[in-house]
Amino acid sequence: MNENDLMIQLKNVEVTVGDSVLLSNINLAIPYGETHVMFGPNGIGKTTLLKAIMGLPPAKVTSGQIIFKGKDITNWSIDERARDGLALTFQKPPEIRGLKMNDFMNMYGSYEDEEVESLNMSYMIERELNDGFSGGEIKRSELMQIRAQKPQFVMLDEPESGVDMEHMDIIGKSINNLLQRDKMIYERKTVSGLIITHTGFVLDYVNAEKGYVFNRDGVICEGHPRDIYQHIQKDGFNQCASCMKVADFADVFGSD
Amino acid sequence: MSLVVIKMTSNEKKLSKYDIDATEHPAIDLSSISSEDKKSLEEVGVDFDNIKQTRTATFIQKDQSVINIDQQNEGLEILDINTALKKYDWLREEYLWKSVSPDKDEYTEAAHKFPVQGYFIRASKGYKGGNIPVQSCLYIAQDNLMQRVHNIIIAEEGAELNIINGCTTSVTVKEGAHLGITEYYVKKDAKLTFTMIHSWGENVLVRPRSAGVVEENGLFISNFISLKPVKSIQSYPSIKCNGKNATARFYSVVASFEGNELDLGAEVVLNGEASSGEIISRAVCHGGNIIARGRIIGNGKRCKGHLECDGLILHEEGTISAIPELHGNTNNAELSHEAAVGRIGQEKINYLQARGLTEEEAVNAIVTGFISLDIPGIPDSLNDKIEEAINSYGDAMF
Ligand SMILES: Nc1ncnc2c1ncn2[C@@H]1O[C@H](COP(=O)(O)OP(=O)(O)O)[C@@H](O)[C@H]1O
Ligand SMILES: [Mg+2]
Numbered sequence: 001m002n003e004n005d006l007m008i009q010l011k012n013v014e015v016t017v018g019d020s021v022l023l024s025n026i027n028l029a030i031p032y033g034e035t036h037v038m039f040g041p042n043g044i045g046k047t048t049l050l051k052a053i054m055g056l057p058p059a060k061v062t063s064g065q066i067i068f069k070g071k072d073i074t075n076w077s078i079d080e081r082a083r084d085g086l087a088l089t090f091q092k093p094p095e096i097r098g099l100k101m102n103d104f105m106n107m108y109g110s111y112e113d114e115e116v117e118s119l120n121m122s123y124m125i126e127r128e129l130n131d132g133f134s135g136g137e138i139k140r141s142e143l144m145q146i147r148a149q150k151p152q153f154v155m156l157d158e159p160e161s162g163v164d165m166e167h168m169d170i171i172g173k174s175i176n177n178l179l180q181r182d183k184m185i186y187e188r189k190t191v192s193g194l195i196i197t198h199t200g201f202v203l204d205y206v207n208a209e210k211g212y213v214f215n216r217d218g219v220i221c222e223g224h225p226r227d228i229y230q231h232i233q234k235d236g237f238n239q240c241a242s243c244m245k246v247a248d249f250a251d252v253f254g255s256d
Numbered sequence: 257m258s259l260v261v262i263k264m265t266s267n268e269k270k271l272s273k274y275d276i277d278a279t280e281h282p283a284i285d286l287s288s289i290s291s292e293d294k295k296s297l298e299e300v301g302v303d304f305d306n307i308k309q310t311r312t313a314t315f316i317q318k319d320q321s322v323i324n325i326d327q328q329n330e331g332l333e334i335l336d337i338n339t340a341l342k343k344y345d346w347l348r349e350e351y352l353w354k355s356v357s358p359d360k361d362e363y364t365e366a367a368h369k370f371p372v373q374g375y376f377i378r379a380s381k382g383y384k385g386g387n388i389p390v391q392s393c394l395y396i397a398q399d400n401l402m403q404r405v406h407n408i409i410i411a412e413e414g415a416e417l418n419i420i421n422g423c424t425t426s427v428t429v430k431e432g433a434h435l436g437i438t439e440y441y442v443k444k445d446a447k448l449t450f451t452m453i454h455s456w457g458e459n460v461l462v463r464p465r466s467a468g469v470v471e472e473n474g475l476f477i478s479n480f481i482s483l484k485p486v487k488s489i490q491s492y493p494s495i496k497c498n499g500k501n502a503t504a505r506f507y508s509v510v511a512s513f514e515g516n517e518l519d520l521g522a523e524v525v526l527n528g529e530a531s532s533g534e535i536i537s538r539a540v541c542h543g544g545n546i547i548a549r550g551r552i553i554g555n556g557k558r559c560k561g562h563l564e565c566d567g568l569i570l571h572e573e574g575t576i577s578a579i580p581e582l583h584g585n586t587n588n589a590e591l592s593h594e595a596a597v598g599r600i601g602q603e604k605i606n607y608l609q610a611r612g613l614t615e616e617e618a619v620n621a622i623v624t625g626f627i628s629l630d631i632p633g634i635p636d637s638l639n640d641k642i643e644e645a646i647n648s649y650g651d652a653m654f
Contacts, residue, residue, distance in 0.1 A: 054610055056606055056610060057602070057606065077609070077615075078606055078609040078610050079609040079610075079612055079613060079614050079615070079618075082609065082610055082611055082612040083612045087610075087611075088610055090607065090610070093607055094601060094603050094604045094607050096604055096607070096608070096621075096622060096625055097625055097626060098624070098625030098626055098627070098628040098629075099621055099622065099624075099625035104608075104611075104621065107613060107617070107621060108611045108612040108613055109611070109612065128625070129625075145611060146611075148611075149611060149612060
């Protein structure tokens with residue numbers, strides 16, 4: 001694949017938290033318009049990797065490069081990345097007292113009332129940011145907030161956890177729409193995504209192109225997300241480790 | 257009961273070094289006020305346009321002279337304090353110096369010893385003009401003056417009264433002192449909202465000494481906003497909720513800057529059965545020192561009180577001391593407090609940055625949110641003034 005077709009690329013990225021290297025040799029390549037899905041056991045570093053891509057502490061990229069739309073953003077500040085099109089939903093966002101959600105969204109972006117409505121958030125749009133939000137409300141609010149960013153690269157960290165059945169559908173559809181999966185293939189070149197999922201729920205809504213399995217050694221498997229999910233459901237991640245169908249990046253990076 | 261003493265660093269100028277004699281200013285029409293004075297007054301909430309619609313009365317004191325006094329509504333009386341004392345003997349007998357003692361400290365002594373100016377505002381029984389405020393302003397224009405003010409506010413039975421009080425100095429004033437006694441009397445079923453916006457000069461010493469009484473079912477709300485540099489403020493109003501169901505609520509939003517000393521707080525004494533009190537303060541320190549006090553004394557049966565002192569320190573050398581005090585003197589008093597002092601959590605700044613705000617914008621949004629108190633029970637026109645003060649602070653700061 002041509003590098004020009006890639007929205008984002010991680011080249012041999014090493015992620016450090018505090019004094020210890022958490023992930024190394026991470027290579028990812030997500031073309032324009034594609035959405036990829038990340039699987040991996042708890043505590044392996046999936047959340048930390050998304051934070052590292054967003055530039056958020058405590059994750060630090062200690063070697064390798066992050067290339068976004070052809071630019072090396074490895075050392076960019078958090079807000080520079082956000083303004084250039086990167087977006088991440090937080091799992092445990094902090095409460096910001098006195099800052100109303102609608103006022104906040106108008107500070108950095110814009111939104112339509114219909115978007116708020118379709119995420120069933122009209123009743124909470126004037127609440128103070130994350131003030132007493134329930135698990136499901138956090139998920140919807142995070143999704144709403146990044147929608148207002150009009151992002152190009154969307155990172156979603158377990159968008160389904162803590163969400164009740166009724167809202168699952170609402171969230172699934174909103175993600176599908178944000179990732180332009182409801183558009184024709186030739187129209188979806190402007191948004192790409194990377195999603196961490198535990199339950200595979202998002203696969204029912206988003207027809208993602210590729211899935212990865214992570215462990216400490218990096219990406220140990222890649223393939224069709226639904227296939228991977230089926231295997232994990234059946235055999236767990238242990239099987240992945242022994243299978244080791246290591247990603248073939250040769251066509252992107254060349255062999256070294 | 258005495259207050260915890262915290263040593264402030266600056267050496268204050270002696271009170272005797274300020275001037276007592278003030279140049280007289282003639283009474284004027286609001287439309288002929290100098291543009292310089294107008295600008296200062298507008299900053300602290302004084303309206304000049306359409307005031308027939310937006311204000312029920314106006315009182316402006318410049319130095320020791322009342323330069324404008326005007327009222328439109330029946331049932332509302334506003335006089336300068338000296339005229340009022342001549343007119344009503346009962347005012348001296350029943351109200352003057354009845355909540356505050358003249359020998360409390362050197363500031364009350366000075367306000368007692370030297371000639372004072374100030375206002376007397378009384379809402380008569382059942383007066384319902386509470387939605388439209390009375391505006392008052394205490395203004396220092398003479399350099400090095402010691403301004404003395406004694407105000408008495410009475411909301412008679414069932415009355416609803418709303419006052420917005422601005423305090424400021426002319427830009428030409430380098431130094432000055434303000435001694436202000438205000439006595440509040442909230443009668444049965446009455447409601448008094450008193451909103452103060454302060455914008456003093458950098459070298460002004462401010463010593464309000466205020467106190468009052470709330471009777472049965474009465475409600476007193478005090479809002480205090482001081483977001484501009486001021487050399488030193490020390491203020492600790494005390495309200496006695498004497499009647500059954502009497503309520504007092506204090507809200508304050510303050511900021512200090514390098515060299516400023518703010519010692520602020522309030523005391524609520526809950527004497528009445530089921531009386532209640534709330535003291536909520538937010539302090540932002542850009543330098544200097546802030547003491548945020550609060551004291552609730554629960555004496556009455558089933559009384560309830562809550563205190564919140566929150567402080568953000570934004571400067572390495574700034575300090576904030578939160579001193580909440582609760583005294584339950586009966587086994588069914590229900591008193592609680594929360595206090596938190598510190599800097600802004602980095603994870604909050606990063607969170608807002610992750611949506612695209614710069615670090616500076618993120619800090620601004622967090623601080624502005626922090627001081628945006630939701631004050632229940634005040635009309636929109638006042639909320640707008642408070643918001644204006646907060647926004648202009650935000651604009652100047654960040
Ligand atoms: N702020 C932090 N400080 C220290 N260690 C952390 C921090 N955040 C996460 N970690 C550690 O990093 C590892 C990966 O965590 P995480 O990225 O949340 O895993 P996952 O999302 O894959 O479940 C865990 O061992 C976790 O304890
Ligand atoms: Mg995680």
